[in-house]
Amino acid sequence: MILSWRRRGAGRRAGKKGDLAVVDAASLDTDVAVPMPFQCPISLDLMKDPVTLPTGISYDRSSIERWIEAGNASCPVTKQPLGGGGFDLIPNHVLRKMIQSWCVENSSLGVERIPTPRIPASPYEVSEACKRIAAAANRGDAKRCYELVGKIKSWVKESERNKRCVTESGAGDALAAAFESFGSVSAEGQHSGLLEEIVSALAHVRPVSEEGLARLFSATSLLCILGFLNSDDLSSRQNAVLVLKEAILSDRSRHRALVDGIEEALVRMIREPIGPTATNASLVVLFNMISHSPNSDKTRSKLLQLDLVPLLINLLLDSSDKGVCERALGVLDLLCESREGMDEAFDHALTMPILVKKILRVSNLATDFAVAILWKLCKNEEGDDRRALIEAIQAGGFQKMLVLLQVDCGEGTKENARELLKLMNSYKDRVDCVDSSLDFKYLKRPY
Structure with missing residues (x-):
């Protein structure tokens, strides 16, 4: 200023x-x-x-x-x-x-000279750059394509206005086409620098047409993205998961299949976190893979075999990021749709205390997910000991359900709270309750 x-x-x-x-x-x-x-x-x-x-x-x-x-x-x-x-x-x-x-x-x-502003990108300039990227890809000119992709990136970084202009002018579609083209002819290490540059640009400029999305969801492109997800370079891994997230969110059909190995790479992103941005993106992709995939049961089973449930519980224990907590609870809710998923959650000693703690502490969405998971675990608990229900009461779950009935939340959440209160009512006088606001970070973890 x-x-x-x-x-x-x-x-x-x-x-x-x-x-x-x-x-x-x-x-x-x-x-x-x-x-x-x-x-x-x-x-x-x-x-x-x-x-x-x-x-x-x-x-x-x-x-x-x-x-x-x-x-x-x-x-x-x-x-x-x-x-x-x-x-x-x-x-x-x-x-x-x-x-x-x-x-x-x-x-x-004390007056400072204003800098000479850069001229914003125009739709014509972006369109011409996209045409040149397509031409360079057709003739296999990696060097020229690299220069043009760098120009797109510089425009995007200059201002939000440029970013909108670049996106609306179809730069994402041109980048997706070039990514598929050079990915299909890329040998071991060949064009890796160009492909990395394109992924870096695509992390900020998503395809807008069905054709662009189809190129990004092609087996060739997905295998290249998987390669970056599995790389040791943190920047490449983060850009790759951001591209995958934007592609899935832009996909109107929500039924495109991903290549084998994506699940392992995404779980690794959570196990070896880079930062909240990458973790959030990984959770968004996982949520959509489970909820919209044509093979959602198979995907859920595979993620459970990768020990995703304890990873999510520990993530909820450690993270204070609102988005991470919301998405982790959302994925955990979907995993608990199966008996196997509920068993995994039952077996973790911190599941019930963490779920109760997150209610009314993060956001309305996090509360909805946490109550839904509690309802599934307590409603479908097998045996006469009702261990999960008792643990929820001990963690202060009964009081939280009473509060939920008095605050503004979704009708589905209120209904779940009512049912949980009915289940807890016959047990609440038999157990001692603890304050659900306690910090669990010093508790011994079961791993």
Whole structure:
């Protein structure tokens, strides 16, 4: 920012003199007068990237873009219609240079020169880059393709506006096609650098068409993604799981099969965490694989054999990240759809205390999942000892269910809470309850 918000705020409170906004340079006890033409009519801040509308009025680019994105179709100053968005924001280079000169002239008063803004990517530029990527892929020119993918990445990193432009212009589809093309001819180590660069770009720009998704879900592409998931490079592993997550979330059919070995790679991502972003992405993919896969029972059984249940319990024990907790509970809920999954949860000593602890502590979604899992475990418990039910009561589950009936939550969750209260009622006077807010991190783990 040119001047601190405090200084500018102080200047506005000091008032205006003629056509000048007064800004206090506190460190020098001097007033810095910002000429009115240099202020954005929307934000009243000094313009850093002035652009001009067809109406002839100049605004700071970020301010007018927010105005248009909010659904406004007229010029904020003149109120003239803007023509339904079919217009360009023309950079006002003359005004920007005048502002920069003014900043230099007042540098002794603490005013910093605004940097020359980069010109945002245009749909035409992105479309041309996509065409060149396709042409380079067709002729097998890995070097040229690498350069163009780097250009896409640089656009995406510059601003959110560029990211939207790149996505809407179909760059994700071009990248997916190039990824499949070079992946199909890649020998041991050949094109690995290019494929890694494409995966890095695809982690931020997803395909938008069915054709692009089909290329990303092809056996060739999935095997390449699996290779990155199993690599030792942490950045490649994270980018690969982000690509997989975005592809699955973009898939409208929700029934595309993945290649063998994906389950092991994703479980490894949880067992050997890189960070919350990668863990979240892994859990999203696992959730969708179980809930939408045509072979969901087979997928669930395989994940149980990989000891995913104890991994999720320990993840819930260690993680304070809201998203990780929600998704871990969601996956655990799906695993407990089977008898085998419930048995795995029964066998973990911390399952009931952790589930009770997460109720009303993370989010409404986490509470819904935790109550659903508790209901499944207690309702389907076999034998007369009711160990899971007693452990839930001891962890404070009865009190939590009473509270749930009095707070705003889903009707399904309230119904589960009512049934759990009925089950717990005959046992609550026989056991001692503990405070469910206790910290379990010092308890001995069963592994």
